[in-house]
Amino acid sequence: MTQMKYCPACQSELTTEVSVEGPLRLSCSSVACQYVFWNNPTPVVAAIIEIKGQVMLVHHVDWPEKMLGLVSGFLEAKEHPDEAIRREIKEETDLEVEALSFIGHYAFVEQNQLILAYEAKCSGSVALNEELDRFKLLPPDKLKPWAFGTGPAVSDWLARR
Numbered sequence: 081m082t083q084m085k086y087c088p089a090c091q092s093e094l095t096t097e098v099s100v101e102g103p104l105r106l107s108c109s110s111v112a113c114q115y116v117f118w119n120n121p122t123p124v125v126a127a128i129i130e131i132k133g134q135v136m137l138v139h140h141v142d143w144p145e146k147m148l149g150l151v152s153g154f155l156e157a158k159e160h161p162d163e164a165i166r167r168e169i170k171e172e173t174d175l176e177v178e179a180l181s182f183i184g185h186y187a188f189v190e191q192n193q194l195i196l197a198y199e200a201k202c203s204g205s206v207a208l209n210e211e212l213d214r215f216k217l218l219p220p221d222k223l224k225p226w227a228f229g230t231g232p233a234v235s236d237w238l239a240r241r
């Protein structure tokens with residue numbers, strides 16, 4: 081993420097000199113302006129999609145060639161995370177969610193995100209949208225969880241089966 085330089089409220093320069101409880105934060109250099117850039121983590125929903133006993137991994141068009149991951153996305157305003165993941169699955173794969181269960185929450189510190197991870201048992205046939213360019217179906221015992229992002233959720237899911 082590129083560092084913000086100017087106050088979105090008044091366009092003065094941001095500084096890190098003012099500390100408002102806890103770590104140093106970017107805040108507005110103008111005394112008249114109260115703007116503080118809190119930089120709170122962004123929630124992201126992600127799903128381990130299970131279809132006919134296999135797990136679906138997808139490749140996002142923006143990802144490195146060999147990387148595969150879970151279907152994931154951001155919440156719309158006022159949307160409940162359970163609804164957000166159902167919508168993302170439908171939009172990105174065209175699959176129908178038959179049963180949804182929450183796995184857990186995971187801090188993805190490097191991206192300043194909070195991942196809300198689900199298991200989604202799905203049916204239907206796959207039609208990827210323009211965000212994804214390929215997918216892979218794997219038996220769960222062939223899944224190798226990765227160390228970052230949604231990987232720990234995959235790890236927990238496998239451990240609980």
Ligand SMILES: [Zn+2]
Pocket residue numbers: 087088089090091092108109110113114115
């Ligand atoms: Zn300002």
